[in-house]
Amino acid sequence: MTENPLKAKDEQPFVIDPIADTGAAKWSYFSLTFSLFYFFHIIAKYEQYTNTQLISVFVIYICFIALFFQAIRSTGKAVLKPIIAIVILSAVGAAINPGTNALFGYAAFFSGYYFLRKYAVLLLILNLAAQISSALILDLLSPYYLGPSLACSFSLFVYGIFSQKEYIHSCLQQKKNQQIEQLAAIAERERIARDMHDLLGHSLSSLALKSELAEKLANKQHFEAAKKEISEVASLARQTLSEVRLAVTGLKLQGLSGSLQKLTNELKNMKFDTQCYIDALNLPPMVESTLIILSKEWITNILRHSNGNSVSIAITTDANNVTLSIGDNGKTAKIKPGNGIEGMRSRVAELSGSLDINDDDGVKLTVVIPLLATVRSNVKNKAIVSV
Incomplete structure (x- = not known):
């Protein structure tokens, strides 16, 4: 009951x-x-x-x-x-x-x-x-x-x-709603733990095998072959470290600010001139998680498809709405919404928001989500004793 x-x-x-x-x-x-x-x-x-x-x-x-x-x-x-x-x-x-x-x-x-x-x-x-x-x-x-x-x-x-x-x-x-959010957080932690187990199990096994092979080749004085294996060991170790960092980042940089910082760094590493501005504190969990997902989806598209070199990201709030704006200066043909964009529209619609894509001067995504009082308020349970 x-x-x-x-x-x-x-x-x-x-x-x-x-x-x-x-x-x-x-x-x-x-x-x-x-x-x-x-x-x-x-x-x-x-x-x-x-x-x-x-x-x-x-x-x-x-x-x-x-x-x-x-x-x-x-x-x-x-x-x-x-x-x-x-x-x-x-x-x-x-x-x-x-x-x-x-x-x-x-x-x-x-x-x-x-x-x-x-x-x-x-x-x-x-x-x-x-x-x-x-x-x-x-x-x-x-x-x-x-x-x-x-x-x-x-x-x-x-x-x-x-x-x-x-x-x-x-x-x-x-x-x-709070129970759903807690379950989602638990599921995410379990996913990261599973990924870490699978990642390290495979990578460490490979490192051990290649190290043993390099040792055997060196003992047989096949130095060039041993050198090649050692080089692959170093490369695999760096790759494993990078993948571990990415997995841990999902746990360490929780929240909107941390996620956008990670995405901004990725853009800068790909030689995009990136500006990021965030003016949004204490957003409802559903709104914040949706903005993170939308930002990741859109910035991934920029990294894959944009031929521009400048990106601007802004999240602002007023009394009634939170607005996400992501724009780049890449040139593109008329955008035809696919599964990715339709999925983004569906997420925004669940929060009674709006999504607009403008490609007149570069490409700009604008998402507006209303901050409903029923979502933002923290209902207090105040009890009395019997009378």
Whole structure:
């Protein structure tokens, strides 16, 4: 069974911190506009209110705002206090302004959003009991008071429950993504270990055989043949060292900066005048790995096919996007996308990005990938103890 991210090892109930989720926080602040219904009764019957009552009305509303912000910033048992306080404030405030029935719904939403179902239902019952009690005591048994109050409370309670489910799904999805990234890292390490084993096993065996052959030839005074074998031993040793370095580089230079540095060095070794600029820190792992793969693919194409002598590489970010630009001054016929380019387009499309190839003046690759808030955010699991 899938583990509930809102469950601790001791199976105690949790609440969620709405501020930890960007979407929930935006909804929370926007929802305050609905609290303005609190003032409708005052506007409709302004002449019936004394100055003292008007001051009390505004004091009650200010208290509600304070409790609202306390609720969306609280965790643990502390969240229970502002919820109950909103219910009491709404019930008592009805003695001055019946418009306080608009505030019960906020307590209902927080109950549904923060708590496990059985605790949420208990809080809703308490909320409804307070509404009915205030109506009985204050002689407000009217559809105009209880009707909107009860309807709003029920609907916002249900909305709070669905918002909690959405948050749980987001937590689970992020956890799965992290597990996939960890598995990918483990698979890469295993690949490097396997390559190292196969590479060194074959190469060292060859070195041993050639060294023994050179020794035997020298003993028989076949010095020219022995010299040739020794030369091949030296060449094979250098080749093996180079291949080992390449394998180790895949482990040592993890990350975008290290990968691009390696690619830049390869271009310079092939006599390309290369400029590299990186202004991109803390990218989401999926975005960073995609940029590394795209850079390797495109620069490999340049090394194989470009007849130019200059390459520029740039990775920049703004508030919404990360942009990869790789250009060279080689001349080419009209580029026809093959499997390599189509594979690059597919990777970019998976991240809702765009890929453009311009060959009007040299060849330039431009990739733009949006940095979605759901990808960049690090969702925090804040737990509470049971109540």
